[in-house]
Amino acid sequence: MRYVGTVSRGIRLPVVTQGDDIIKIITENVIKASESERDRFEIRDRDVIGVTESLVARSQGNYVALRDISADIAAKFPKGDVAIFGPILSRNRFHQLLRGMAAGIKGKIHIILTYPSDEVGNQTIEPMNYYLNSGRLSGECFGEDEYYRVFGEYRHPFTGVDYVQLYKSIAPERISVHFSNNPLSALKFSKQAVVASIHARALHRDILEKGGAEKVVTLDQICAAPVREGAGYNPDYGVLGSNYTNDESVKLFPRGCGEFVRKLQAEMKSRTGRDVEVLVYGDGAFKDPVCGIWELADPVVSPGFTDGLAGLPKEIKFKYVADNAGDKDPAQAVEEAIRAKDELDRFGHSTLGTTPRRLTDLIGSLCDLTSGSGDKGTPVVYIQGYFDSYLDD
Structure with a gap:
């Protein structure tokens, strides 16, 4: 009898650098691990290999210098002031991008932060302080002087950083910080805007364009093509999903992930005879229950995956069926429900509580939690049994 269900393993790899053949490296190390x-295990059909996006991007050498960001911004905004709406509070995510943008913008820069937190849950104002004192605000859009007068200084609980001062310090004479949850507030300061939000970027861009903005640029349009020969770029996401590399450059999201996963799938088939699924993963789509930060600062959980990972899972709610078996034996009721699940209504009682999330979001989040972001040295995750049910032996 089988006693183990889904298993997620972190696979250790050697340090990968630009130009390395990671298809070969990953395949060989998965086989060696098995x-x-x-830690011996058997490679089976429908196992899943997750590869962290940073490994793929590093092998591609997909980096941009801050001067590349500056050049692209200067070309898009050749003159005048620019408003930047909705950036997240992050040193490794947005601070570097802002440094690059500030060097390329000729006029004044108006940064508009959302409150009481940014798009992914980093707080600009401590919640109790906000609810007790928000009535003292002059309106929905207010400046940094009013912010400090009403709420006082706020430092991020984990980093200890006052992000208002950090962002302003890049160019104190040209940068002003404002607070608003309405994208149209940007038009009070400039008809030119950068939409710096991640998941709501399309909505915010549409709002600004319909509201009378003359030029709106989203982060996925910055460095979407190489600014110079040899510079990194991403045609789908631009600088979205970028991460701090050093003081003068950032690593971009990888390119061509669809082609990459298909090649790795084919190589595994050639070497093992097994049909495995593959995805590239970044941030997991989960929210930290203590700090309230939603971890998904990347534009998507998975920028590339094989066909078998498309769509949503179709599962029954095991405990609901067992608890409502009636005159039947609960085990028999569960078995019958699993066998008939392809005919179930997704909105029926037997599926209540099975949240309709995409397979790539679920599996990518599992990969992110397994590999972590520290020194485990496991940028590849091998998952078994994810598509099995209680009936599979």
């Missing part, structure tokens, strides 16, 4: 004396 054959190792200490």
Whole structure:
């Protein structure tokens, strides 16, 4: 009898640098891991290989210098002031981008932060302080002087950073910080805008364009093509999903992930005879229950995946069926429900509580939690049994 269901393993790899053949490296190390004396496992059909986006981007050398960001912004906004709406509060995500943009903008820069938190949950104002004192605000859009007068200084609980001062310090004479949850507030300061939000970027861009903005640029349009020969770029996401590399550059989201996953799938088939699924993953789509931060600062959980990972899972709610078996044996009721689940109504009682999330979001989040972001050295995750049910032995 089988006693183990889904298993997620972090696979250790050597340090990968630009130009390395990661298809070969990943395949060889997955096979070595499966054959190792200490942690042996059998490679099976429908196993899943998750590859962190940073590994793919590093092998591609997909980096941009801040001067590349500056050049692209200067071309898009050759003159005048620019408003930047909705950036997240992050040193490794947005601070570097702002440094690059500030160097390319000729006029004044108006940064508009949302409150009481940014798009992914980093707080601009401590919630109790906000609810007790928000009635003292002069309106929905207010400046940094009013912010400090009403709420006082706020430092991020984990980083200890006052992000208002951090962002302003990039160019104190040209940068002003404002607070608003309405994208149209940007038009009070300039008819030119950068939409710096991640998941709501299309909505915010449409609002500004319909509201009378003359030029709106989203982060996925910055460095969407190489600014110079040899510079990194991403045609789908631009600088969205970028991460701090050093003081003068950032790593972009990887390019061509669809082609990459198909090649790795084919290589595994050639070497093992097994049909595995593959995805590239970034941030998991989960929210930290303590700090309230939603971890998904990347534009998507998975920028590339094989066909078998498309769509939503179709599952029954095991405990609901067992609790409502009536005269039947609960085990028999569960078995019958699983066998008939392809005919179930997704909105029926037997599926209540099975949240309709995409497979790539679920599996990518599992990969992110397994690999972590520290020193585990496991940028590849091998998952088994994810598509099995209680009936599979």
